[in-house]
Amino acid sequence: MTEIQLTDVSVRDGNQSLWGATGLGTHHMLEIAGLMDRAGFRAIDFTSSSHMAVAVRYFQNDPWERIRRMRAAMPRTPLQFITTGLRFIAWQQADPEFMRLVYRRLQANGIRKVIVLDPMHDADAVLEAARIVKEEGDAEVMGALTFTLSTVHDDKFYADFAAKLAKSPHIDLFYLKDPGGLMSPDRARSLARAVKAVIGIKRLEVHAHCTIGYGPLASLAAIETGCVDTVHVGIGPLGEGSSLPEAERMVANLREAGHEVAIDDKVLAKLSDYWWRLARAEGLPPGTPQPFDASFLRHQIAGGVMTTTRRQLEELKLGYRFDEVVAETQRVREELGAPIMVTPFPQMVMSQALFNVIGTKRYAQVSDQVLRYVLGKFGRPTAPVDPAVEAAILDRPRAREIEAEPTFPSYVDLRRRFGVHMDDEEFLLRAVMPAEQVDAMRSAGRSRGTYTPEAAPLLSLLKQLAAKPAARDIVVERPGLRIALHAGAGLD
Structure with a gap:
């Protein structure tokens, strides 16, 4: 049997799938970075441009600083x-020279692996992006x-795309x-x-979500073929649910099938313990194994989108028409x-289905996003x-x-608009984000680098007290710990 490696998706895809991408700040990641580096992962699925925006918007964290400090903390x-x-x-699709700078700064700060995805499977678009990445650094591409079910997306479709x-x-x-x-x-x-038949010696990995229970089984099946050597996993509470297979269970299943797994079990257990303590301290929901739901194979609607649409219908006193909207979603997607x-x-698709069901006629009302899609702007x-x-x-x-x-x-x-001498990283953020959000991030300064899950509820309480006008000096003290909150001065 082959040696199988793991890619850890906890801080990016796990956080996005289960915690809305807003569960983890820089300090949460830095606290555990050294341990992550010792586990033996093939890679850490770390960030995306959307996650970089979340770092600025919700945490006032500098996303470039986050990459630098994490790279320094986990050099291997x-x-x-x-x-x-x-x-x-x-x-919007950006100017290629703008993206050239993006990829240059990402790699200069420590990104060593770049996934290039085009949701339309446009080979030319992928190849252009890959070329620019390679010209601006030495990251793997x-x-x-990207898998889906339709009359178009058969094995030949994917093989032809991969061959190009x-x-x-x-x-x-x-x-x-x-x-x-x-x-x-x-x-x-x-x-x-x-x-694998068309990519030859180039490696193949598998990344299968657990939304309807297929994720672990599909990952193991792909590995069975001998064509795949790396499986993507989430650790502890950041696995299962709509995330990726849980790491410790996946390791056990791989070994049961006779494979060797390049991972340090003791370190993996400590990582799981940390994420569980953080989830409990911050009140974040853990992923749980999902029962098989065959209806997803038909409508392919993400759980969050279904929940939102159902709520909208209930607010309109039209909850009884939900099944019509689901059926219409399938039809709209095909069209x-x-x-x-x-x-x-x-x-986009389900909103259009909703408009079609409750409107006077199909496509009488169309969102700007659907118009952009049909006009080819995506x-x-x-x-x-x-x-x-x-x-x-x-x-x-x-x-x-x-x-x-x-x-x-x-x-x-x-x-010309932002000034030719503006720092590259500040320039890239200001070009695509609201100025007030970037200003707040810069005012916040360097992200703190320590985090203790058990202290999180207490710090949250103190922040709430500090927001009350009547709160003056507050001191919490016990042997070995003293936290003081002074009016107008903050924590010390």
């Missing part, structure tokens, strides 16, 4: 960044084969990415074999060319949009307004 394990090609935080990418010297390896958790064990076997149901497409749809539906969507003044929207400003224009 590659930090991984996932990108949808030539986009950075904003939904992994091509994403495999010819490029800028693509080092691949992974089967199943964000919806829809890949059955049988499909994992056939897909892994089909892709729009079978977009993969990952953000922002599930929200890229080329994988399959053609139904011609009659396309005509109905675009036959309105708003479509012409959106078509005339300005494109992402050129790098030269943005530099």
Whole structure:
């Protein structure tokens, strides 16, 4: 049997899947970084441009500083960044020179592995992004084969796409990415074999979410084929649920199947203990094993989107029409060319289905996002949009307004606007984020680097007390610990 490696997704995809991407700040990560580096992971799925925006918006953390400090704290394990090609935080495709600077700064700060994903599986878009990444540093580039179910997305579709990418010297390896958790064990076997047949000696990894219970079984099935050598996992409370398979259970199952696993079990147990203590201290929900729900294979709607839509219908006194909206979602997705149901497409498709069900006629009301999608502003749809539906969507003044929207400003224009001497990293954030959010981040200064889960409830209480006008000097003291809150001065 082969040696299998693990990629840890806890701080990026696990945090995003289970805690809305807002569960972890820089201090939470730095506290455990040294231990993560000793575990033996193939890589750490660390951040994305969306997560960088969350760092600024919710934590006032500098995301560039976060990468630097984590890289310094874990020099042996590659930090991984996932990108949808030539986009950075904003939904618009950016100027290539702007993205060149993004990829340069990411790699200069410590990113050593870059996943390039195009939700439309546009090979040209992936290859352009991969080329720029390679020209700006020495990170590994992994091509994403993003799984979904449709009449278009069969094994041949993925093999043909992988074959185009495999010819490029800028693509080092691949992974089967199943964000919806829809890949059955049988499909994992056939897909892994089909892709490996065309990529040759380039490595293949598997990343299968657990949303309907398939994740662990699909991962093990892909590994069974001998085509896959790395499986993506979440640790402790950051595994299972809508996240990835839980790490300790996956290791046990791999060894039961006769594989060797390149991981330090004692370190992995300590990591799990830390994340469990943090989850309890911060009141964050752990992932739990999911029962199989075959309806997801039909509608492919993420749980959060379903919950939001159901609530909207209840507020409109139309809760009884929920099943109609689910059925209409399937129809809308087919008409729009079978977009993969990952953000922002599930929200887009189901919102349109809602409009179609409660409106006077189908496509009478269309969101700006659907208009942008049909106009190609998210890229080329994988399959053609139904011609009659396309005509109905675009036959309105708003479509012409959106078509005339300005494109992402050129790098030269943005530099002129923000000043040619502005620090590169500040410039990149200001170009795509509200000024007040970047100002708040810079005012907050360097992120604190220590965190004790057990102290979190007490610190939360003190912050609440500090916000009350009547609160003056507050002191909490016990042997070995003294926390003082002084009016106008903060904690010491």
